[in-house]
Amino acid sequence: MVKAKVFIICLTVLILVFSAIGAYHMYAMERAIARSIYADLLDDMQDIGYLDSALAEYYMQEMADLGWDVTGDVFAGTSPRTENERARKERQDTVTLVLRVQPTTVAQWLHRFVEGEVKFTFAGSRPSEYFDPGW
Template sequence: MVKTKVFLICLSVMIVLFSAVAASHMYTMERAIARSIFADVLDDMQDIGYLDPALADYYRQKMAELGWDVTGDVFAGSWPQTEQQRALKERNEMVTLTLIVRPSRVAQWLNQFAEGNAAFLFTGSRPSEYFDPGW
């Protein structure tokens, strides 16, 4: 009887540890993917001087394919968002990107524990690299 109890306790500890490691790995991978999407969009914004709607739609689709909730405005707070407001290098203007992603439920729980917020939030600014051809 004692051997059975010890076996069940060891088995449950192994299952809990394996589940914790798997959840931690999944959280780390999802956060890294979100960070790489943020870096890619910010690089593209820096090159063209604004957040192109086609570019935003492309990355929204990629995030939706990952199973993330993109029903809200994931690029809220990003500036500039129109071609008429394009940031120019010759005027030393900046582009700012804010990305808010709601990942999978397990990643949300772990991010709530680690960061105090269920969503991944990335924000950053860089100087624009876009030169106006008429300059």
């Protein structure tokens, strides 16, 4: 009888430990994917000088395919966002990207535990590499 109780307790602990390791691994992978999307998008913005709407739609679709909530403006705070406000290298302008996405439920729980908030948030600025050919 005692051996059965010890066996059940050990089995429960093993299941909990492996579940926690798996959940943390999933959280780390989702955060790394979000960070790579942010880096790729910032590189693209730096090259063209603004956040192109087709580019934003493409990355929003990629994030939606991952199961993340992208119903709101995930690029709020990003500038410039239109072609006529394009940042130019000759004027030493910068592009600013702010990415804020809500990951899957398990990643939200772990991110709240680690960072204290639910959404993944990345923000940064770089000098524009777009050089106006008419300049």
